[in-house]
Amino acid sequence: MNKCKVNVLFLISMLFAAGINQAATSMRDQIEDDWLKQAKAWDPITSIQTNTTGVAQQKSEFEKPIHYFIERGRLLAADLKKQGIDTTSFEQEFNDQEFSVAASQSSNTASIDAQKALYLNVRWTFRRLAFRNPLLNFDRLLFVKRFGQQTYPDVCLNHMPWVSRPGGDLCILSMTGPENKPQTKNILKGTLGPGHVHGMDLWWDGSRIVFGYAKAKSNEPPEGWLDRRTNYDLRRSEEPIHIFEVGTDGSRLRQITSGEWSDLDPTYAPNGDIVFVSERCGTSLQCNEYDKDETSCNLYVMRPDGSGIRRLSVNKDGDYLPHTLDDGTIGYTRWEYHERSFAFIQSLWFIRPDGTGADAIFKQHFTNPWALEEVRSIPSIRKLVAIATGHHTLAAGPVVIIDTAPGINEPRGIGIVTPGVKPPEGGMDGVPVQEGGAFDRGGFYMYPWPLSAKTFLVSYSYGTGKTGLASEVDPKGYALYLIDVFGTKELLYRDPDISCFIPIPLRARPRPPVLPELVDLNVPYATCVVSDASFGCNGIAPERIRYLRIAEPVGWPYDNQHGGQRYVEDHNCQKPSGEKRILDNWTPVRILGDVPVERDGSAHFRVPMDTAVYFQLLDQNHMELRRMRSFISFQPGERRSCAGCHETRNIVPRLAPVPLAAQRPPSDLIPPPWGDRTVNFLRDVQPVLDWHCVRCHGGLKPAGGLNFCGGLTSFDLAVPGYGYNRAYATIMANDLVSCSPARKQDATVTPPLAYGSHKSKLIDVLNKEPHAKRVKLSAEDRLRLTMWIDSNAPYHDHFVNKRPKQPAYDLAADMELAKQIAAVHEKRCVTCHKPSEISRLDWIDIYNPAKSLFLKAPLAKNMGGTDKCGQSVYKNQDDSDYKSILQLIETAVNKAWENPRRDLVSMKH
DSSP: OHHHHHHHHHHHHHHHHHTSOGGGHHHHHHHHHHHHHHHTTTSOSEEEEEOTTSOEEEEETTHHHHHHHHHHHHHHHHHHHHTTOOOHHHHHHHHHHHHHHHHHHHHTOOOHHHHHHHHHHHHHHHHHHHTTOTTOOOSEEEEEEEOOOOSSOSGGGTTSTTSSOSOOEEEEEEOOOSSSOOEEEESSTTTTOSEEEEEEEEOTTSSEEEEEEEEOSSSSOOTTTTOGGGHHHHHHHSOOEEEEEEETTSOSOEEOOOSSSOEEEEEEOTTSOEEEEESTTOBBOSOSOTTOOOBOOEEEEEOTTSOSOEEOOOOSSOEEEEEEOTTSOEEEEEEOOSSSOSSSOEEEEEEOTTSOSOEEEEOSSOOSSSEEEEEEEOTTSSOEEEEEEOSSSOSOBOEEEEOOTTOTTOGGGEEESSTTOOOSSSOOOSEEOTTOOOOOSSOEEEEEEESSSSEEEEEEEOOOSOOSTTTTOOTTTOEEEEEETTSOEEEEEOBTTBEEEEEEESSOOOOOOOOOOOOOTTOOEEEEEESOTTTTOTTSOGGGOOEEEEEEEOOOBEETTTEEOBSOOSOOOBOTTSOBOOOOOSSOEEEEEEEEOOTTSOEEEEEETTOOBEEEEEOTTSOEEEEOSSOBOOOTTOEEEEOSTTTTSOOOOOOOOSOTGGGSOOBOOBOOTTTTSBOOHHHHTHHHHHHHTTTTSOSSSOGGGOOOOOOBOOSOTTOGGGOOBHHHHHHHHTTOSOOOOTTOOOOSOOOTTSSSGGGOHHHHHHTSTTHHHHOOOOHHHHHHHHHHHHTTOOOOSSOBOSSOSSOOOOGGGOHHHHHHHHHHHHHHTTTTSOHHHHOOGGGOOSSOGGGOHHHHTTBOGGGTOOOTTSSOSBSSTTOHHHHHHHHHHHHHHHHHHHSOOHHHHGGGO
16 A cells, blocks of 8 residues: 555656646756756765665665755745745645655655655755745846956955856846746847956936946957966956946946056945945055066945945955945955964955945954855845955855854854855854755855845855865856755756856845935045943953053055055074974054053044054153054045954943043144154164174174174075065064064954063163163164064065165175175184184174174274174285175175165165
8 A cells, every 4th residue: 555655656756757737848948957956965976785574775865955955945935925925735745755755765666766756856845845935036147247257266365357167248137936937038149258246236216337347358268367377477468457437228238447457346336326346455465476467456436427436445455346335335255464464364344335334244263164255244134254265265165144143253153054064264263044945965056135024035056066265167067056944955057167156136125324424525534432441441450551552554555557566474583492483474554553542541633544554552761562463444534433353352431531532632642753664674773783682792703602793694595585584583583572473363352462672682682781771772772673663573665666666675685795805804813713604794784884794893993893703803904805805795785775675775865
């Protein structure tokens, strides 16, 4: 009887599948092929098992997914019923299908083919039920056909116009139900020529589209597009990405931006302005190898006609993927690595459309996932949807819901909609959504569009078979899907020849509120009020905080003539034990100045507009107590306030009267002794060491083995600008200052006194005997040392131009010069010294060559030398060998000043 029942149900399921409209056969095949791929996520294709009677039988790959979709289908039906949808017939189908499964298991008669047919039957029931969702109350879907990004598989580099093969279009998908083949229509139809769409948004009434378009010279990508070393040449020969607008009917096509920089990923602001990502900031990406020339991007805004373009964010590292949120602000992904991890800090931020009020939304101070991208508001609730992904990857990975209520740095605020999908790089914190989510085991999601907190339109691609970085790159593999928290994962449309991205219902939607403008373009500064600098600064007595410092991390320059200028590579100073140090600084630092903190902890001051700044708390000696390892920028005329060092943690500010500082005019910034120029060790710090330290810590046998002489050093013979001087190399190699390592992978909140002058051996030893008596530092000299250390001890204030008209001369790397000097020492000094140990180029005095150590030490005192050799090797300055060396180094020093490497540039002025 059971066997008969199974066979009847199997026949019914086969007839059902065959009875689908023949006109939809192609779509049906696509859908069922997709379901069969999904089924493989549960079990291997088949396995042999032994039943209770000892008879070997095949276990179907469909057993678990059949149970899963029946169970999840009932949950979906229950949820739809609450919304007034009659799901009775679907529930009955699930009951019948469950009975069929039970009968087949008890009789052990169902074949693999019968199980497959039953699985497909369950999926058709589930699909028809999912399409009853009242949120699918639209019949057209706007989307983009584009090849997946192949070059620069990295959100921080997706603005190159050749990242994808030319091809695709803005498209409209006409949806005709769960079983029928949808129809597609192209909007642009080749009117812009070869190229690809790069980001788009739909106007609130559904009538027009703003989009980025990367024009190409042909339907093939340019030669060398997969080699990142060609970037400099390609960006000078290929058209950048520009922003366009077109009606959804294909009319009124117009170009909005132009110029030498790429503009992309536009989003409509509620007032009609267009916020977009652009390379106009002229900033070089501050990572990757020396032979790469790559830009970073910031946010910009313009009026609907393209006029009034204005920078919204100043970020040396990059701001990406902006989308207007339901509260009228712009959500985006902010990448930063200021004195901390370069990989973990790709966080969600928001900014008002006028550029004011920028702040973190979520994940500013925890590690996993490494990045959150493609943030959008979920309708009707204060939650967000995003993609959890990696640092060196596309915005691809699991779909997650972000709830900031537990705190903006609480991983438990992440609800995973697609458990089983992992980010392509890094780990994954958070928990599956309460309803369970849409099960997967592999593949990658992109571009989520929330219909609610439970239902989403997405792009999805199955795994490419690769592992590690670029595993999410599949040029043709991404298709459009409907997913929900109840397990729905239904194919909407796939083009086997090209990927499909950015699904947006083509209909009117509510326009967010228009926020009032808070900028005054006639005011060249912003005004800041800190109500209590000690708040959130646990472990530091409030009365100890006396000043607030404002400093700028300076971004790396990029222009299309010189390409990307460099500050540092992964060449590191070595410790005495031989191992490499962790890199200390990514950028130069400019100290804008210090301002006083009132007795109630408040401060009031101005900062320049369009300048990245960070803050430090200081004691009465202007020594750092705590530093901000992030940065922020302000708009013209912006007024900004904060309660203290707590902004990215879940702490409620204390109730307090009006801050004292707010009751007076803003404080003037107290600049460093060297003015508000970028810190230069050779110019600003070395004179202190020359005056107080070199007499003991110099020469052939410096005290304690610590040489604080100012002579130049080099550790990269290929790049003249990568040298330091001897004192700096000594300090860093011996950990004499406490720095925040640039490559330390750390996303945590920095506690007070973690780094800086209070933690540095160099300052500590000056405060103790015997140095406290021997070294009498002036107040200014001490301030120079502490300010430099608290700037994270940078050396350079300039960048390396890889394409100068005339290459810089690096005296410290001139091995021929060293060889010629050593040849003289071989004749005159070999009885006491090895020529190599005294023919040191860092002994050359670049200001007065005659004072170079290997000239003064062997010269008689009465001739101006020091006679430290114990005998007058050179009795006077007329000695031919003395004159020979002096001429050599005078010539070299002149060359060094005529064609200075970057640490000497500031010294010339």
